[in-house]
Amino acid sequence: MLADYGAEPLGSDDTLHGRLADGAFVHVCGLEPRDTDAVEALVRACVAAGGGELHLLGWNVEVLDDQAEAKALEAGVRLVPVAASRPLSDGAFSFGELPRVRFELVREGRKVAVRLSGYELRQPERLPAAVRDRIGDWTHYLDYWAVDWDHRDGVFAAAWTASRSRKDRALSLTSEQRELPPGERTVCLMIVDVLGNLVRVATRLVVE
Template sequence: KYLHGRKGERAVHIGPLNAPVTMEEIEKVVIECRANNFNKAYVLGWEWSYEVNELAKNLARKNGVDLRLVQIPSVNEIKSLLVGFDLQLLKIRDDVVEKELLKYVKFSEVAYLEIDTKTNGNEVLLKITDFQLAPTAELAEIANKVKDSRELIDYWAIDWNYKGDTFHNQWQSFRVKKNPKVDYEAKHKYEDAGEYQIMVKVIDVFGNDTNKVLKVKIE
């Protein structure tokens, strides 16, 4: 039910299209891995609930499963990467996709993104407190030049009232030559009380996406 395939020695789970991957989902994947004698797994997702990442990996590790979280590129990202190709993606044979197109589309391991959330009346403050990329050859080349791992953020954007479908860019901060660091804090005031979902989208210096969904209650 929760294992959708395998790649090599790893079980594969693909998260829902219109909802974030949750810890409950991860727990069920780990249980099925144990029941089917898998000790390694990939979980692919478009979006991730706020508590998923290190908690998920720790849970899996305690149960003897090596878990890797992988970001699925959005349709718009794939289209932008394949500009110049005259394609109807759903009609292309699998062997052509694997041979010709996958070299342009990256499925990167999800970065560790920690965001501190504070509310004061109708105002919410978000602060990026940590950002860690999975080890890669690209990262190794520049690691000694990076003093604060948050410097690896090229751009981040926020949808302050995310409805679970389209991401609306309502705030953003990006690096420029004069200031090669993004702002690590963002504020927003809500007009009405209630519970809100906030989606944060971070693009690192290698062009990879990390998305996180947060929940806040405004009184």
């Protein structure tokens, strides 16, 4: 995968797996979404190596939340999440930068809901004209989304979902409110857009 992406492997490094010709570092992600703490560790490794850009590469690489991106920029590192498609007939991978998802956790004591507040394609100019004509605002990109309130072991368990249908094109942007037990957990969102992209974003939540 590193070779197809144009990156030079960096040997046995467990965090920075490769480096591009322009100096950007590459980390190949596994199936488990990276929460903010994990991303911060990767950013620290990038800074220690003298890097200013880090590409997060994988088949199911998660989208980064605003908090992770903001902290990385404060440290002087630009994060680039990149999805890799399954191998083509010639064995090569194809790649594309993932959309940016904005959301917030709405909390009332132990009750929590998720509210979507933005969805941005990083290269909207590549959209087919027929699709661009149908997009009035960011909500029109979305077809389906789901919430896993206690994501673990790389397995997404949808506890709440919202989707459009042919008869009803409305899509709720706020999940149901869920009362959660005390403790620390990872909340993960899965989103499917009108182009068929499946993206995930995860964040850490502590309930007192």
